[in-house]
Amino acid sequence: xxxxxxxxxxxxxxxxxxxxxxxxxxxxxxxxxxxxxxxxxxxxxxxxxxxxxxxxxxxxxxxxxxxxxxxxxxxxxxxxxxxxxxxxxxxxxxxxxxxxxxxxxxxxxxx
Amino acid sequence: xxxxxxxxxxxxxxxxxxxxxxxxxxxxxxxxxxxxxxxxxxxxxxxxxxxxxxxxxxxxxxxxxxxxxxxxxxxxxxxxxxxxxxxxxxxxxxxxxxxxxxxxxxxxxxxxxxx
Numbered sequence: 001x002x003x004x005x006x007x008x009x010x011x012x013x014x015x016x017x018x019x020x021x022x023x024x025x026x027x028x029x030x031x032x033x034x035x036x037x038x039x040x041x042x043x044x045x046x047x048x049x050x051x052x053x054x055x056x057x058x059x060x061x062x063x064x065x066x067x068x069x070x071x072x073x074x075x076x077x078x079x080x081x082x083x084x085x086x087x088x089x090x091x092x093x094x095x096x097x098x099x100x101x102x103x104x105x106x107x108x109x110x111x
Numbered sequence: 112x113x114x115x116x117x118x119x120x121x122x123x124x125x126x127x128x129x130x131x132x133x134x135x136x137x138x139x140x141x142x143x144x145x146x147x148x149x150x151x152x153x154x155x156x157x158x159x160x161x162x163x164x165x166x167x168x169x170x171x172x173x174x175x176x177x178x179x180x181x182x183x184x185x186x187x188x189x190x191x192x193x194x195x196x197x198x199x200x201x202x203x204x205x206x207x208x209x210x211x212x213x214x215x216x217x218x219x220x221x222x223x224x225x226x
Contacts, residue, residue, distance in 0.1 A: 008151075034215075043220045101153030102153050
């Protein structure tokens with residue numbers, strides 16, 4: 001079983017709609033969770049971090065964390081074509097002090 | 112631009128040659144990480160430093176790979192006797208271990224092609 005799992009997509013969403021990205025993880029002692037955005041040919045860019053259960057909002061982005069279900073999600077409201085990218089879920093593994101990434105979900109926003 | 116820089120941005124080398132990459136982290140950041148990313152996959156952890164001490168190495172880091180951070184500032188990653196399977200994007204990230212300790216900021220990466 002992979003430590004961090006994401007649906008690889010591609011996920012296609014019309015412009016202006018809500019894009020929903022999901023991630024599950026297997027390490028029960030993880031405390032910190034991140035979403036990175038990666039444009040084609042570029043490096044990952046940190047867009048959200050979440051440390052406790054519940055929702056965290058930042059502009060058009062909302063991260064949701066449910067530690068009991070070992071589930072993290074990212075909602076993008078009012079999706080724009082510029083949101084088209086691969087979104088990487090990452091979990092900080094306390095044991096080895098490293099980030100473990102999912103394989104990423106490719107998101108396409110259709111004008 | 113996160114403030115993390117990497118050099119070179121692209122490297123093409125022939126199988127069997129040695130290559131060295133450099134990473135300059137955000138100046139006040141005391142942790143520096145190296146990752147490798149292949150097409151269609153998320154980054155995979157290779158190693159990390161806290162100041163000049165190398166504290167963790169992945170089993171992905173074979174004996175052909177070596178990393179240093181001699182003065183706790185910039186870091187180098189060397190690959191000896193490169194193989195075609197080493198072709199990947201090599202990413203460096205840094206974090207400040209006293210505030211938001213788990214947030215890592217990536218540099219632009221070095222894309223290695225082994226022919």
